[in-house]
Amino acid sequence: MSWPEPSERVRELISRCAQAALNAAPEWITDMDNATLSAVNMRAFADDPELRATVSRLNRANLLHWVTANIRDPGMPVSPNLDPEPLRIARDLVRRGLNESTLDAYRMGQNTAWRKWMALAFEATSDHEELCELLDVSARSVFGFLDTTIAAVWAQMRLEREELTRGNHAERRETVALILDGAPITRQRAEARLGYHLDQHHTAAVVWNPDPTADPGDLERAAEALARTAGASRPLTVIASAATLWVWIPGPHAPDPSRLQAAMETIPAVRVAIGPLGQGLDGFRRSHLDALTTQRMVARLHSAQRVVSFEAVQMVSLLTQDADHADEFVRNTLGDLAFADPDLRASVLVFIQERCNAARAAARLYTHRNTLLRRLARAQELLPRPLDDNVVSVAVALEVLNWRGAGV
Known part of the structure; x- marks a missing residue:
């Protein structure tokens, strides 16, 4: 596609606006995050602290990618953002069972940034012709940039989905989702697919790392520490996202938070939210939902606690909704x-x-x-x-x- 080069005056104005946007980036990113997470199909992200942080990093990466490109070469086409962050979020989307339509929510964040950009443009010049050219060039640039970036993430999602379906992760994740949703799957069928006995006591936990780039092995080590503190055999683990594990510990004894805290000294970034002890399919489901509630409360209150049990925070969770x-x-x-x-x-x-x-x-x-x-x-x-x-x-x-x- 041909790309007419803007006039020298408009290039100067775009560079000036881009520098102002760079200076105001923290405020822009906050507003973009709020707009993105307000979309109905982004509820899974809004309720999950790790994914909320991922959304914010992605908005920041996209904004800075486009802004710095227009400081460097104002008004010219901006290549898609193929840095690790957008590709990492593609993996998270697939592992959460979400599809490509979720990416449309990012256009809400783009619309927020575009309104702020237009305000800068109107401040930059009162000349009608300059303003028209500035907005036209900027619109082609920003909308083209987001279209190509989303297309790249879509392609990565397709690759991730193909990779997952070659292993047993997709089946395990699907089976757990059916149990959590109360779908009519028999216990025997679910146990066969999970390799885990459901007609027993279990304690669910959410194990996550706020840094999605960290070593995923840390999550597995934390899950094993959970099992050891409960005197249990190997736990059932399901990869919820790049930096989150859903865990179920079999046995009649719940993990001891104080012992777990000590056991996790060598993996300091990982955090754990523990649900109550449950029994059978209903206990499997309820303990997990309570562990999720605990994780969300910890994130909502910005708590520094690394190991938190539902029993310890149930009252506070209700009060701070x-x-x-x-x-x-x-x-x-x-x-x-x-x-x-x-x-x-x-x-x-x-x-x-x-x-x-x-x-x-x-x-x-x-x-x-x-x-x-x-x-x-x-x-x-x-x-x-x-x-x-x-x-x-x-x-x-x-x-x-x-x-x-x-x-x-």
Whole structure:
């Protein structure tokens, strides 16, 4: 296809706009992420912290690829983005059972970037002819760039699908999906396809690495550590994406989070969300769904915890479904204590957990009783209501803060 070279003046304007876009890239990427994830067919990405991060990296990679190309050679065709990130997301899409139509959601992110680009263009010149040429050249460039990039990702998805269907991963993933959806597959048929007994106790877990480029062997090592801490045989694992494993641990004993934390010292980037112990097909399904809920809560609250069980966060998960209301509850309940030193907040929470027994709380905190009493007196000064009048609400609010990565 012929590509008429823009005028020197428009090349100058495009270069100037591209530099402004580069400077504003963080804000643009946030808005592109929100637009992309709002699409109905992107729900699987919006609910999954690893895939949300992948979407953001892809938007960033595409934006910077196009912008830097137009700084380097303004107004000329931009080659498709064939860097590792777009090709990695193709693998994730296929492994999640999603098809090529999901990529259409990226046009929503493109539309957001295009509106911001038009605003820059209108700021760059008030000359009607210059503006028309600038927008025409930019539109051909950006839409052509995205079309060729999406076509390349489509092609990679086809290759990934062919590769998966040559092994047993696709069958295992499909069987698990049928069980989770409550489809009418018999237990015997499912067991034959999975090589795993379903009529037993099991504990589900989600094992993931926020960095999709990390060694996938780390996920397998974490899954094996899970099984060891539960005294179980080899677990059932299903590849959910490039950096996520779905795991089921057979046996009547759930993994011990504290032992698992110690066992994972050599694989520091991996994180684990553990569901409750379940039995049979229903327990297989319920434990997995609760593990997913736990993973999403950890991501939603930006928690620094690496090993988290559903039992530990069930109440906090319910309370924080509405983030704004949760923040309001914490602020209204704790007042200035919400912003106090974490050690002070931890002392109050342990005191409540020990049924307001100062001696037991001090022993658990490895501190002197008088030191604890001074901390409690300081907390009373910061709380909007006396602790004795609001013990339950204060404990819940402190639990919320305990699982958050940052303050209110």
